[in-house]
Amino acid sequence: MKINNGVDGMAWGDWETLADADATEAWGAALGRACGNGAVVYLFGDLGAGKTTLCRGLLHGLGHQGNVKSPTYTLVEPYEDIRPRVYHFDLYRLADPEELEFMGIRDYFSGEHLCLVEWPQRGQGLLPSADCEVELQVVGTHRQLRCRACTREGKSIVMRMQQAVRTS
Numbered sequence: 001m002k003i004n005n006g007v008d009g010m011a012w013g014d015w016e017t018l019a020d021a022d023a024t025e026a027w028g029a030a031l032g033r034a035c036g037n038g039a040v041v042y043l044f045g046d047l048g049a050g051k052t053t054l055c056r057g058l059l060h061g062l063g064h065q066g067n068v069k070s071p072t073y074t075l076v077e078p079y080e081d082i083r084p085r086v087y088h089f090d091l092y093r094l095a096d097p098e099e100l101e102f103m104g105i106r107d108y109f110s111g112e113h114l115c116l117v118e119w120p121q122r123g124q125g126l127l128p129s130a131d132c133e134v135e136l137q138v139v140g141t142h143r144q145l146r147c148r149a150c151t152r153e154g155k156s157i158v159m160r161m162q163q164a165v166r167t168s
């Protein structure tokens with residue numbers, strides 16, 4: 001499942017319980033605040049684990065006013081009304097990672113945008129690597145989440161998240 005092994009031994013954090021969808025959205029909003037500028041975030045988890053819910057919270061937290069729908073069929077949904085611009089990918093239906101080339105992913109992953117990627121496993125080989133990774137799991141009627149940094153920038157993001165939790 002793991003695409004890269006992180007840098008400097010950056011390990012997964014502890015699992016956190018998210019009691020309901022509002023908690024998942026709130027976690028997403030906090031992640032959006034912590035990202036600040038551009039970053040690449042991979043979202044792991046089974047169908048229905050809460051990945052899109054987290055993205056919805058992040059987008060609304062950054063000020064997006066409209067709906068947030070799952071880009072299952074379009075593969076990517078752009079949000080250019082907010083800063084940083086956010087590109088939300090769902091690669092579940094990607095038949096071949098080479099399709100990413102045809103989509104022009106290089107423009108999306110330019111470094112100044114925030115790219116959220118559901119089902120990154122499907123793009124393995126061509127998808128740019130993540131700054132941080134989030135994993136969601138269904139546990140009964142709740143969800144559990146853990147995250148880890150994969151780059152120096154990702155480490156700053158995770159540290160800002162931890163700081164926000166400590167001061168809240």
Ligand SMILES: Nc1ncnc2c1ncn2[C@@H]1O[C@H](COP(=O)(O)OP(=O)(O)OP(=O)(O)O)[C@@H](O)[C@H]1O
Nearest residue numbers: 018019020021024047048049050051052053142143
């Ligand atoms: N913490 C939570 N507790 C209970 N239900 C939740 C929680 N977070 C999200 N959900 C619910 O889980 C359902 C599926 O969520 P979502 O569509 O975000 O999953 P997903 O991981 O994006 O799935 P897919 O892989 O199909 O895109 C939604 O009904 C959502 O409200």
Ligand SMILES: [Mg+2]
Nearest residue numbers: 051052070118
């Ligand atoms: Mg989804």
